[in-house]
Amino acid sequence: MFVQLVSDDVQKLWSEQGLQGSILVSIVLQIMLLLLGNRRKYNPRTLVATSILWCVYNSAYAVIPTALTITAQTTSDVSTRELMSFWASLLFLHLGGPDNFTAYSMEDNELWLRHSVLMASQALFTLYILLLSFPSCSHLPLLSILVYAAGLIKCFGRVQTLRLASTEHHRASMLGLADPGPDYAKLMEENHLKLSQGFIVNIDEFAKHEHSPSAINADQESRSKEIVEAHHLFKKFRPLFVDHILTYEDRDISTSYFSDLDSSKAFRAVEIELGFAYDKLYTKANVVCTNKGLIVRGASVVLILVVLASFYFLSDIGDYRAVEVFITYLALSAEISKEIYALITMVCSDWTDLWLNQRDQTRDILFFQCLKQPTKQRWSNTIPQLDVLSVALNEKPTRVLRIQKLFGVDEYLEKQSYETFTEVSVNLKDMIHSQFKEFMGFMAKNPNEKPLCVHRGSYSLRENECINLLWSTDGVDFDQSILIWHIATTLCFDLAVDDERGSNRVESNHMSRYMLNLLVSNPEMLPKGIGMMRYRDTCADAKRFFNRKGPFTNNAEAYKILSEVKCREVLPSVVTGDRSKTVLFDGCRLALVLMEMKVELMWKVISQVWIEMLGYAAANCGGFHHSQQLGRGGQLLTHVWLLMAHLGLTEHFQVSKGHARAKLIVS
Template identity: 30%
Template sequence: MKLNLRVAILASLALQAFLIFFAPVRKRRSNWWITTPLWSAYLVSDSVALYAFGLISKAQINGGTSDSPVDASGHLLAFWAPFLLLHLGGPFTITAFSLEDNELWGRHLLNLSIHLVSACYVFYQSLSGNKLIVPSILMFIGGSIKYIARTRALYLASFRMLRDSLLPSPDPGPNYAKIMEGCIAQEEANIQPLIAPWQSHHVGAEGEKFLDDRTVIKEAFFYFKKFKGLLVDLIFSFHDRDHSMQFFNSRTAKDAFRVIEVELNFFYDLLYTKSAIVHCPSGYIYRAISVGCIVAAFASFHVLNKHGFHEYDVQITYTLLLGAIGLEFAILGMVICSDWTIAKIGTSEKHGRSLFIGSIFIKFLLKFKSESSPFALRILSARWSKSVSQYNLIDSRLRRWPKWIDKLIDARLRKWPRWIEEPLSLIPLRELFDDLKSGWVEPYNDKLGELIFDELKQKASIANDLQSIKEMCAARGKWALEHTKTGEDCEMLLPFICDVDYDDSLLLWHIATELCYNTDTDESTNDHRETSKILSDYMLYLMIKQPGMMSALAGIGQIRFQDTCAETDRFFDDKLSDNDHICLRKSPFCSYRSEAC
């Protein structure tokens, strides 16, 4: 039992370290070989800690272990129990793996109560002559604070609580009668009218041509607080919309995407990490108490007479203490170097000295996170992958597995016993292989950002009222057809664009983009040839590989995509010979320039 406990508690510490340092990677990469280990570690970490808790409780009930004295062993086990509370508190960088985990805060609250009672019971069992009572109490306080913080972070990020926290207080609106009376009186007295009380007083960086990194974070934090109600289906006022449009209309595409990049990073931290509860006065206090208790527990254990303890157990205890301290200081470094810290300092500078000190500190942090910093630091501070995931319909069908492989798999499964066949049928092998051979990424470039930003600015210029906004969002390519040089010839295509569902329209435009890309190869007459194809493949990637981002069409979109794939397979099988298939597998796009297509 003692060996199992040693392995379990060290494994729990290792899983915490893995999650702390590698959980932020999923903001920049969504590959299955990255998300699967993180998901497994996220699930297993709690199970391993609970398993170790059970071993400690069982050892206490049985009165110790066989390889060390009963009293000393029980005291040391009681000291190990708070470490498991610390581990169950979870790492700073990941509290939820998906949004659904936030809705399970009630389950975590129940587990918190049970585990606190269990830890108290283990501690109570070893009170008699316990030499480790002081470090045990200190670790119990630190571990309890961490566990409570995790449950609170899940609770605050749940849909209902987040929505309730963002609801404004009841507001009857401005008293227009008194306002007009005041304006009339000011006009009669030849006094310059003041700003109306319902207008926003936020002054953005409209006067700056290019935004520095500090201004980018400041503006992103402002719009994050202003528009985070969109996460829970709350509306925003037309004044907020107008101020946002005014700010982005005066920006370049590069600066606009920099602001949005930081803003989305704030959204991620709010939903999946402890940043929202750490970067506040109460959060700073609980962090200081937790770290102080852990350091004090280490000092208390270090000066303690360890006679009677097993040498291996002492080494494991030092490993747990040093590991906890190291991880806490690593988290402290992440907290200090985060965008939240820069934004909080930027919004709280009120007098000259704090302004000067804050500016120096922010300059240091921005230099640490800049592109001129070492490669390892840039990787840790990167907010996204700066790449665009791609999925192409034609390419996926040309690279599909030969039919004889599917037949072989099906025939082999039918020969196996039913108790083996059913579990294997649950493993999506074909989908896994399809991801390996059909998906890829393209690097993001400023040309792509400029195309998107310019199109959005053109659309926003005609969005004057609610009706025009609805028409603009429902266009689905109508704008592109009406503003081409051959607009009259494209009128016959409008019914195929406007009178179909969104997913159907997306597939039609994807195929049309692919055909135009491979037939019009003169880039001198078409500046957006490459960027249009990247956007087209990205939209299909969202529809097929990330249907949760298009929940309104996830089900029917998958069905129509499967039907389109079957029709494409039939077309290639009928029109192309065996030699063509061999050529296509080597060069997927050569068929588009042939007469067969």
């Protein structure tokens, strides 16, 4: 004897209320995606923000197949079945997603084929549901077909956007036509033929240089001038995002342009470029911001407007319950509101400035003042901070540690609890820009010198006659060098006297904590190493020391006792050996040497070494990982990477001239 676990009444309630609830949830999630799509561009990825965004993105596309399944199982009267098919077409429209949020991460772009299969299957399933409403006695099934057509347009646009943003397509688009070069075999055959005929043959080589592209300069002085010039730069330097090479002509044009910019304008140009990159990778800009895309996109909007008007004037609303009519109007109104919001967002974007500039127009032709001078946030302009000694001092005791360890999230949550954010100041940008330009001048005088991207602090140490400190940069792995200089900077920051300017001290501390945060939270952006192992061992060593010497009233007291350890007489590695990777007392040893310098020189050396390390890390991080960070509020490291490329301080420039040409000289 079989027992029915779910009664017929519960099943009927689920079919009706479950479908209505799913549609409402889908509407809410789509609106949240639309609003979060812009904010993710300039909001730093905290634990809460990441969790919310991940849940909303995955839930928004998980609820649609569930709701469509419920719709297909509804076997009520004809009018209800027609309404269900109409709702199914609206749900399918949601599958196309908002224009400003097509991918959660770069991996979504790489899986564009999987997304296309999913959408194709849902399109066929929705079509099947629509066919169930025929034959009909009302206009609603015809309206369902119109909504379905709009959904096909949006879904195709989303799949096309994912495909165009994939690394494979991006790399293929950079290659162009295959270039076999001059025909060597043919030249050798002619050479052999002439020699066999008794002629004296010489081969004269000459270089055929390709036409140099024009300088980067907008045609007119306007508010959009810097946007037009940044877009021109973006088109030339797009190959960097797939780790392709550039020509020396590109370098010369870029360096000529950036040599006339101060730090503020230089970083702003880079910021605009990365804004274009974000739009290409994470939004539908590849599809919508084209003439064909605008026409097709406009057609889908017209279809929705026609459906709304037709439903109001042609449908017999009395055949449906009030809640069903409310949900239908809500879904249609939400779609139109989303389109209006998307239009306003697009008008406020840099793409509109480009479009107007191509037609010799400015934003002054727009009616509303908010559209004439829109506020544009292109990235978070913040850097995450982490201090290993603060973690070791256990400033923020962990709660419910046993539960966290049970789920294996204790270390992750500990890092998140100590992570803070600070704004990237104008002083820091000035320091980075000025040091890069100083190295450009050095490279101009010494063309055979290695570029900045291969130095990890050694150039600054040699320039400041600190050869005795090279062991902390060249003699160790990069992750080890970060930890050593981080500990030394922290001790100097709290114990040493401030310099007269003050900016070197503050910004050095910010860079120190930022680089350590990258080592712990984004190790994929740094050269391969065992940074996490070194961090854990160093943290454990510091905790043991502080527990043995504590308690302390404040951090400065703990740091003072740590700096009093006699670590210059015997190297720490002699005691710790090779098994433990702690560098705690290597950092103390470095701090003691630094604090013997004059205060101004000490902070000058520390700041320059950190800028050099920042440049080394930026240049040695792949374009894919830089692209990933654009969808997470951005990273200063990515801005430094692109700025270095524009200043010619990376190794991406490898094509110096066109094909070498050879001709036979017969005598």
